[in-house]
Amino acid sequence: QKEVEQDPGPLSVPEGAIVSLNCTYSNSAFQYFMWYRQYSRKGPELLMYTYSSGNKEDGRFTAQVDKSSKYISLFIRDSQPSDSATYLCAMSGTGNDYKLSFGAGTTVTVRA
Amino acid sequence: DGGITQSPKYLFRKEGQNVTLSCEQNLNHDAMYWYRQDPGQGLRLIYYSQIVNDFQKGDIAEGYSVSREKKESFPLTVTSAQKNPTAFYLCASSMVAMGYTFGSGTRLTVV
Numbered sequence: 001q002k003e004v005e006q007d008p009g010p011l012s013v014p015e016g017a018i019v020s021l022n023c024t025y026s027n028s029a030f031q032y033f034m035w036y037r038q039y040s041r042k043g044p045e046l047l048m049y050t051y052s053s054g055n056k057e058d059g060r061f062t063a064q065v066d067k068s069s070k071y072i073s074l075f076i077r078d079s080q081p082s083d084s085a086t087y088l089c090a091m092s093g094t095g096n097d098y099k100l101s102f103g104a105g106t107t108v109t110v111r112a
Numbered sequence: 113d114g115g116i117t118q119s120p121k122y123l124f125r126k127e128g129q130n131v132t133l134s135c136e137q138n139l140n141h142d143a144m145y146w147y148r149q150d151p152g153q154g155l156r157l158i159y160y161s162q163i164v165n166d167f168q169k170g171d172i173a174e175g176y177s178v179s180r181e182k183k184e185s186f187p188l189t190v191t192s193a194q195k196n197p198t199a200f201y202l203c204a205s206s207m208v209a210m211g212y213t214f215g216s217g218t219r220l221t222v223v
Contacts, residue, residue: 008152034211043118043202043214044155088154090211098143098162098206104154 003027006089006103014111019076023089023103026070030091030101033065035074038086038105047087048074079110114139118203118215124223125190125197133188133218135203144186145212147202148172155202161186190220198222 006023013019021035031052036044048063050056050072056063064073072091076083089103116137125131137144143162147155157170161180175194180186186205190197200219204212 006154036211036214041200041217041219043116043204043216044212045214046211049211099145099157099160100206100212102155 001026002104004089004091004101004103007106008104010107010109012109012111013079015079015081017079017110019074019079019083019108019110021074021076021087021089021106021108023072023091024070025072025091025101027091027093027101028067028070029093030067030070032092033063033072034090034100035061035063036088036090038088040085044088076108081110081112084109116203116205116213116215118201118218120218121216123218123220125220126223128192130189130191131220133190133201133203133220135186135188135215136184137186137205137213138184139205139213140183141205141207141213142183143206144180145204145206146170146176146178146186146188147204149200149202149217158188158201 004025033050035048037047038044053065053067060077062075086105086107088105090100092100119134145160146158156172159178161167177189202217203215206212
């Protein structure tokens with residue numbers, strides 16, 4: 001079993017829909033949770049960064065962390081064609097931990 | 113502007129050749145990483161380095177080598193021992209417990 005599981009999709013939604021992405025993990029030591037967006041043939045870019053459990057909102061994006069269930073989510077409201085990309089979740093443990101564990105990524109297409 | 117620069121963007125390798133991928137950062141980050149990404153797969157860690165002159169193997173280090181002589185630079189050599197090197201290679205850097213900053217990647221193709 002992988003340390004971080006993420007449904008690879010693909011996920012196709014109409015413009016304006018809410019996109020829901022999620023990851024599950026097995027390591028209870030994880031405390032730092034991130035979402036990256038990767039456009040085709042580009043490097044991933046950091047989208048959201050959260051520490052421990054709770055919600056974080058940034059514009060149309062909301063990240064949720066439920067440590068009791070070992071489950072994290074990313075919601076994209078009012079999705080746009082420019083949101084079409086691969087979304088990767090990532091997480092790490094203690095404050096002295098450099099390495100991230102990545103999910104496989106979910107490919108999202110927003111249809112105009 | 114601060115960031116990570118990977119070069120070249122595209123690289124072609126003949127069978128039996130070694131090739132070196134360049135990665136330079138001016139973010140003053142301590143740690144640097146090399147990942148390999150294949151179609152439909154996630155990121156797989158090749159090597160990482162937390163300080164100068166020290167580096168550790170990742171999950172798929174066989175057929176690859178690295179050096180970390182300067183804080184800013186972390187070149188990756190794909191040796192002839194790597195039997196399936198065609199892939200998209202990503203370099204990243206970070207400070208402890210923070211997210212990574214990625215480069216724009218190098219696409220390596222064996223011809």
